[in-house]
Amino acid sequence: MNVDIITIGDEILIGQIVDTNSAWMARKLNDEGINVRQITSISDDPEHISETFAETAKKVDVVIVTGGLGPTKDDKTKDTICNFFGTQLVADPTVLENIEELLSKRGILLNRLNRDQALVPEGSRVFQNIMGTAPGLLLKKNGCCFIFMPGVPFEMKYLMEFEILPYLRNTFQTTTILHRTVLTQGLPESMLAEKISAWEDALPEYIKLAYLPSPQGVRLRLSARGKELSLMEAGVDIQIEKLQNLIQSNIYGYDDESPAGSIGKILEKKGWTISTAESCTGGAIAALFTQNPGSSAYFKGSVVAYSNEIKTNLLGVENNLILNHGAVSREVVEKMALQACHVMNTDFAISTSGIAGPGGGSDEKPVGTVWIAIAHNGNTTSQLYNFGNDRERNIIRTCQTSLFMLRKILITL
Amino acid sequence: MNVDIITIGDEILIGQIVDTNSAWMARKLNDEGINVRQITSISDDPEHISETFAETAKKVDVVIVTGGLGPTKDDKTKDTICNFFGTQLVADPTVLENIEELLSKRGILLNRLNRDQALVPEGSRVFQNIMGTAPGLLLKKNGCCFIFMPGVPFEMKYLMEFEILPYLRNTFQTTTILHRTVLTQGLPESMLAEKISAWEDALPEYIKLAYLPSPQGVRLRLSARGKELSLMEAGVDIQIEKLQNLIQSNIYGYDDESPAGSIGKILEKKGWTISTAESCTGGAIAALFTQNPGSSAYFKGSVVAYSNEIKTNLLGVENNLILNHGAVSREVVEKMALQACHVMNTDFAISTSGIAGPGGGSDEKPVGTVWIAIAHNGNTTSQLYNFGNDRERNIIRTCQTSLFMLRKILITL
Numbered sequence: 123m124n125v126d127i128i129t130i131g132d133e134i135l136i137g138q139i140v141d142t143n144s145a146w147m148a149r150k151l152n153d154e155g156i157n158v159r160q161i162t163s164i165s166d167d168p169e170h171i172s173e174t175f176a177e178t179a180k181k182v183d184v185v186i187v188t189g190g191l192g193p194t195k196d197d198k199t200k201d202t203i204c205n206f207f208g209t210q211l212v213a214d215p216t217v218l219e220n221i222e223e224l225l226s227k228r229g230i231l232l233n234r235l236n237r238d239q240a241l242v243p244e245g246s247r248v249f250q251n252i253m254g255t256a257p258g259l260l261l262k263k264n265g266c267c268f269i270f271m272p273g274v275p276f277e278m279k280y281l282m283e284f285e286i287l288p289y290l291r292n293t294f295q296t297t298t299i300l301h302r303t304v305l306t307q308g309l310p311e312s313m314l315a316e317k318i319s320a321w322e323d324a325l326p327e328y329i330k331l332a333y334l335p336s337p338q339g340v341r342l343r344l345s346a347r348g349k350e351l352s353l354m355e356a357g358v359d360i361q362i363e364k365l366q367n368l369i370q371s372n373i374y375g376y377d378d379e380s381p382a383g384s385i386g387k388i389l390e391k392k393g394w395t396i397s398t399a400e401s402c403t404g405g406a407i408a409a410l411f412t413q414n415p416g417s418s419a420y421f422k423g424s425v426v427a428y429s430n431e432i433k434t435n436l437l438g439v440e441n442n443l444i445l446n447h448g449a450v451s452r453e454v455v456e457k458m459a460l461q462a463c464h465v466m467n468t469d470f471a472i473s474t475s476g477i478a479g480p481g482g483g484s485d486e487k488p489v490g491t492v493w494i495a496i497a498h499n500g501n502t503t504s505q506l507y508n509f510g511n512d513r514e515r516n517i518i519r520t521c522q523t524s525l526f527m528l529r530k531i532l533i534t535l
Numbered sequence: 536m537n538v539d540i541i542t543i544g545d546e547i548l549i550g551q552i553v554d555t556n557s558a559w560m561a562r563k564l565n566d567e568g569i570n571v572r573q574i575t576s577i578s579d580d581p582e583h584i585s586e587t588f589a590e591t592a593k594k595v596d597v598v599i600v601t602g603g604l605g606p607t608k609d610d611k612t613k614d615t616i617c618n619f620f621g622t623q624l625v626a627d628p629t630v631l632e633n634i635e636e637l638l639s640k641r642g643i644l645l646n647r648l649n650r651d652q653a654l655v656p657e658g659s660r661v662f663q664n665i666m667g668t669a670p671g672l673l674l675k676k677n678g679c680c681f682i683f684m685p686g687v688p689f690e691m692k693y694l695m696e697f698e699i700l701p702y703l704r705n706t707f708q709t710t711t712i713l714h715r716t717v718l719t720q721g722l723p724e725s726m727l728a729e730k731i732s733a734w735e736d737a738l739p740e741y742i743k744l745a746y747l748p749s750p751q752g753v754r755l756r757l758s759a760r761g762k763e764l765s766l767m768e769a770g771v772d773i774q775i776e777k778l779q780n781l782i783q784s785n786i787y788g789y790d791d792e793s794p795a796g797s798i799g800k801i802l803e804k805k806g807w808t809i810s811t812a813e814s815c816t817g818g819a820i821a822a823l824f825t826q827n828p829g830s831s832a833y834f835k836g837s838v839v840a841y842s843n844e845i846k847t848n849l850l851g852v853e854n855n856l857i858l859n860h861g862a863v864s865r866e867v868v869e870k871m872a873l874q875a876c877h878v879m880n881t882d883f884a885i886s887t888s889g890i891a892g893p894g895g896g897s898d899e900k901p902v903g904t905v906w907i908a909i910a911h912n913g914n915t916t917s918q919l920y921n922f923g924n925d926r927e928r929n930i931i932r933t934c935q936t937s938l939f940m941l942r943k944i945l946i947t948l
Binding site: 132133134135136137138139140141142144145146147148149150151152158159160161162163164165170174177228230233235236255274276299301303310312313315316332334335336341343345398400403404405406407408409411412413415416417418421422423424425426427428429431432435436465466467478479480481482513514515517 | 545546547548549550551552553554555557558559560561562563564565571572573574575576577578583587590641643646648649668687689712714716723725726728729745747748749754756758811813816817818819820821822824825826828829830831834835836837838839840841842844845848849878879880891892893894895926927928930
């Protein structure tokens with residue numbers, strides 16, 4: 123069974139928004155063993171929409187369309203849908219009821235735009251959307267099943283989880299795909315590829331490997347396709363074990379794990395706590411730790427010491443140290459980490475101090491200069507980096523590198 | 536002139552990565568007045584690639600393709616390209632030289648995979664990629680110009696900025712598109728639409744309006760198309776002025792501005808400073824402020840008080856207050872904000888305390904319960920919210936709502 127995803131909306135084609143909906147849907151469909159053949163983003167232009175629908179209908183069993191179902195005037199999709207399927211708009215009383223209920227909860231009166239949202243193409247199957255005013259719709263043409271959803275992410279997600287995926291599960295036979303991802307850090311793609319090439323060549327036919335570079339490192343994705351999930355799982359597990367023997371120290375986690383999440387697991391298991399003292403990362407490392415559910419078990423807090431005054435007053439870094447060495451120095455960053463452990467009473471601390479840019483650089487310490495320190499038991503490990511000219515990238519790389527430094531220490535303890 | 540963007544790679548179709556490259560390229564192309572007709576993500580399958588190339592070549596002047604040019608074995612794109620264009624791979628000495636230079640800088644020896652990257656389809660124009668080992672390539676078929684780039688974002692960005700866009704600028708005549716976006720908060724899409732409908736109906740023919748809902752609020756995008764940029768700018772400015780008169784208090788900024796960035800501008804102008812005391816947001820508000828270049832002019836720091844111990848020790852929130860009212864309470868969150876102003880010596884402070892979930896909820900204070908306070912001059916404004924069950928959304932909405940609360944106060948001062 124093949125599915126195409128089509129996203130309608132000029133905002134994607136002018137680059138104003140990133141299409142995160144499609145990635146989310148593709149992932150959910152893959153989890154069900156449904157193959158996504160293609161993702162296509164098209165404009166609001168009726169001709170473009172009709173042409174794409176006609177071409178796509180010839181190639182796949184199901185087409186999932188998002189966008190173009192909001193309450194405002196830039197949404198012409200419904201008329202185009204009616205033309206394509208040779209039908210017309212009719213009022214759906216259950217949709218209208220849902221809209222009225224939703225709006226009354228929010229204390230809003232029904233207006234003409236909302237009333238128009240209760241119009242659906244005649245002959246369509248309606249999926250109620252309790253999260254918003256636009257329903258999900260299903261229409262068929264020449265044996266191909268078109269499913270329409272609004273583009274607002276949490277409405278689309280609700281409809282997918284509770285209406286569309288159950289419908290697809292019941293209606294279509296699916297084969298099983300199993301994906302496992304091994305997350306690596308510290309080896310560039312080509313070196314990693316050489317190191318594991320014999321293992322890769324010996325992979326069984328039904329397991330496919332892909333290299334996915336990312337700011338966190340290279341992710342290795344193993345995909346198995348078959349019928350017996352338990353056999354596939356066992357087969358993939360064997361391959362991952364072999365891989366672990368080759369590159370153990372470069373693996374920081376699996377699948378959805380984040381570097382901060384995998385560190386959190388180690389800390390929680392050992393009963394250790396952590397804090398951060400952040401200058402150039404401005405709270406971003408703390409935010410990475412606290413994204414993870416249950417992080418309060420090991421993450422106690424952070425002092426974001428963006429100004430030197432706070433480095434002194436809250437962390438107790440002596441003013442003289444800053445005057446003599448500068449805020450971006452080994453001396454200051456080590457003291458920040460030690461003091462974070464001390465004032466927040468934690469086993470470990472990460473500290474950062476650097477020049478994220480675009481301003482603040484000098485010949486001696488250009489933009490991108492970053493010191494990172496890890497403190498534990500009164501000792502520190504620190505390192506100087508230069509991550510380049512881009513502010514956003516400097517912040518991200520400082521976060522990721524500090525987590526990598528910490529992880530290297532943790533796994534030796 | 537029309538351009539299509541094609542992204543090659545199974546990782547997008549299984550939802551493992553979000554296609555941010557296409558949005559970035561689309562934006563850059565639009566800035567040049569080049570219209571992006573469609574964005575298509577396809578698999579690594581050679582047949583799918585060839586079929587898509589053939590169909591696309593009939594529809595547009597230029598096709599920009601990313602992905603499939605990395606050093607590892609999952610990249611079969613080059614062979615497929617050769618078949619499609621009826622050519623063969625030949626070694627390009629300048630590409631090999633670039634690869635050798637890059638690797639020697641990183642202290643890495645050339646391996647076979649790297650050497651293969653110096654093979655290019657015979658007859659292609661080569662764009663040197665000084666950021667990585669895979670070059671940009673240009674080939675023509677039936678009058679359609681295909682441009683190939685690696686999928687690694689910073690390599691693609693370098694090639695676009697310094698090679699591809701200059702080439703397109705010199706080769707094709709382009710019309711001008713002007714986009715301006717008005718950023719609004721506090722009005723749902725349908726209410727906003729009603730409020731501005733007369734203005735919208737009176738827009739001149741050459742200006743198009745689109746509603747773009749987002750977690751930060753609804754963005755209104757005005758797009759003008761024409762030849763004289765200065766006339767278009769003047770025309771759009773007039774419309775934005777009219778819009779300001781209708782919804783002034785709901786506009787928080789324009790174009791790329793973020794809520795934190797627009798607040799930063801107000802603070803900097805007035806010479807005010809700010810700090811945060813964050814519990815459930817875990818440093819995310821501080822990270823939003825410090826994403827902005829120059830934020831050290833107004834943002835001094837944050838105490839991320841994830842544990843109660845830190846609320847007491849670093850912020851000086853009395854232990855009794857926490858025991859009597861709970862950490863998630865008006866009393867504690869107001870005290871956190873007041874103390875943040877005090878210990879970090881700032882004019883304003885934002886504080887948050889809530890239950891982000893999935894754990895930690897109770898009947899009285901379910902998951903999603905959040906208190907936010909703003910302190911200024913010894914006074915506080917605080918508010919209780921419930922943002923629902925999703926941890927990630929609770930954190931994002933707490934951040935955005937706290938910034939909205941602060942902005943409402945700032946614009947009255």
